[in-house]
Amino acid sequence: MSFNYTILGVLSWKPMTGYDLKKIIQKTTFMYWSGNNNQIYKGLLALQNQGMVTNEIEHREGSPSKKIYTITKKGLLEFNKWIMESVKEPPEFKKEFLIQLALSGDLNTESIMSILSQYHESVSMKLLMETEIQRRQGLDVRRNKKEDYLWSMISENILTTYENELLWIEKVKNGIELKGR
Amino acid sequence: MSFNYTILGVLSWKPMTGYDLKKIIQKTTFMYWSGNNNQIYKGLLALQNQGMVTNEIEHREGSPSKKIYTITKKGLLEFNKWIMESVKEPPEFKKEFLIQLALSGDLNTESIMSILSQYHESVSMKLLMETEIQRRQGLDVRRNKKEDYLWSMISENILTTYENELLWIEKVKNGIELKGR
DNA sequence: TCATCCATGTAAAAAGTTACATGATTTT
DNA sequence: AAAATCATGTAACTTTTTACATGGATGA
Numbered sequence: 001m002s003f004n005y006t007i008l009g010v011l012s013w014k015p016m017t018g019y020d021l022k023k024i025i026q027k028t029t030f031m032y033w034s035g036n037n038n039q040i041y042k043g044l045l046a047l048q049n050q051g052m053v054t055n056e057i058e059h060r061e062g063s064p065s066k067k068i069y070t071i072t073k074k075g076l077l078e079f080n081k082w083i084m085e086s087v088k089e090p091p092e093f094k095k096e097f098l099i100q101l102a103l104s105g106d107l108n109t110e111s112i113m114s115i116l117s118q119y120h121e122s123v124s125m126k127l128l129m130e131t132e133i134q135r136r137q138g139l140d141v142r143r144n145k146k147e148d149y150l151w152s153m154i155s156e157n158i159l160t161t162y163e164n165e166l167l168w169i170e171k172v173k174n175g176i177e178l179k180g181r
Numbered sequence: 182m183s184f185n186y187t188i189l190g191v192l193s194w195k196p197m198t199g200y201d202l203k204k205i206i207q208k209t210t211f212m213y214w215s216g217n218n219n220q221i222y223k224g225l226l227a228l229q230n231q232g233m234v235t236n237e238i239e240h241r242e243g244s245p246s247k248k249i250y251t252i253t254k255k256g257l258l259e260f261n262k263w264i265m266e267s268v269k270e271p272p273e274f275k276k277e278f279l280i281q282l283a284l285s286g287d288l289n290t291e292s293i294m295s296i297l298s299q300y301h302e303s304v305s306m307k308l309l310m311e312t313e314i315q316r317r318q319g320l321d322v323r324r325n326k327k328e329d330y331l332w333s334m335i336s337e338n339i340l341t342t343y344e345n346e347l348l349w350i351e352k353v354k355n356g357i358e359l360k361g362r
Numbered sequence: 363t364c365a366t367c368c369a370t371g372t373a374a375a376a377a378g379t380t381a382c383a384t385g386a387t388t389t390t
Numbered sequence: 391a392a393a394a395t396c397a398t399g400t401a402a403c404t405t406t407t408t409a410c411a412t413g414g415a416t417g418a
Contacts, residue, residue, distance in 0.1 A: 041400095093274055105193065118269045161274060175330060214406085244369075245369050
């Protein structure tokens with residue numbers, strides 16, 4: 001479960017509560033997990049049992065008490081090992097639309113153009129949303145020039161992925177127009 | 182579960198057994214499910230209960246008997262409805278490496294270059310494998326020019342996704358070299 | 363003769379999602 | 391006054407993955 005490594009990595013920035021983690025992971029889209037409570041609180045418990053994190057309880061009157069988690073030396077070592085030595089997974093894609101297109105066998109040209117347009121609409125929307133998310137995230141995460149550069153490159157990576165998909169859709173549409181009729 | 186739609190779509194080509202389905206889905210990478218038996222046999226059972234498919238048992242001496250599944254009219258209608266009317270999902274990406282890069286905070290420039298190289302290696306390998314798969318799949322699936330065109334475009338979509346990732350890696354590396362030192 | 367293919371499935375574990383539960387504080 | 395945020399978690403469900411089980415036929 002690489003999700004627990006994400007928790008570990010975010011905690012390597014600074015100690016925080018499960019709720020703080022949830023917020024960060026949720027707004028950072030490339031951390032792609034739904035950020036649901038279950039995974040975070042269970043993950044923290046598992047990491048604690050493995051000695052990767054410890055927590056301090058901050059009692060507060062009225063409000064529920066906070067559990068502030070801190071990464072341990074062991075956790076930091078394990079995390080750095082993951083970054084440097086783990087097998088780097090190639091990207092994974094789920095493009096349901098390709099299945100729909102591939103199996104659209106006996107549809108006429110108009111129908112195929114229609115589903116391509118639907119897909120274009122869907123990807124455009126997603127790109128818009130992502131652009132807005134990246135813009136908002138802006139500078140509130142970066143700590144130095146190096147990190148600033150890497151985060152902006154990551155942002156670019158995500159946005160161009162959607163842009164490339166849009167270009168591909170246009171290309172397919174043009175190809176159909178030229179040959180299909 | 183859109184996986185069952187994939188089953189339905191492949192069955193719309195021609196009647197076949199669960200084992201045949203398994204082989205097709207496994208070698209067609211963009212159908213991205215692991216192609217494990219469980220999903221296919223359970224899926225077929227569920228589709229049968231919904232009246233989307235029927236099966237005929239072909240008894241054979243010695244060998245185990247085959248269950249040949251055929252899509253029903255209802256199944257075909259439902260499938261076409263899915264293609265034309267369902268919400269087209271934008272592509273989903275899982276790039277674990279982006280998390281590793283984003284959280285590589287206090288690594289030195291050499292270490293960052295190293296993990297970028299590792300990722301490059303991994304993506305190159307994947308691209309090579311995909312190229313080979315696409316080449317082999319070749320023409321054994323297409324039935325007419327339209328389908329031939331669409332399948333070649335899908336193939337291009339998959340390969341350029343990996344190629345674009347490689348370009349991005351090069352760009353990041355160059356950027357680090359220029360600014361990072 | 364050893365491995366792979368054909369052909370069907372079952373069982374169990376792991377991972378992920380959705381909904382529920384509680385209650386104070388802060389913002390609109 | 392209502393809605394959103396802070397903060398913790400549990401329960402139930404769905405989906406996915408991995409491993410097991412059987413056994414003849416075919417090919418190297």
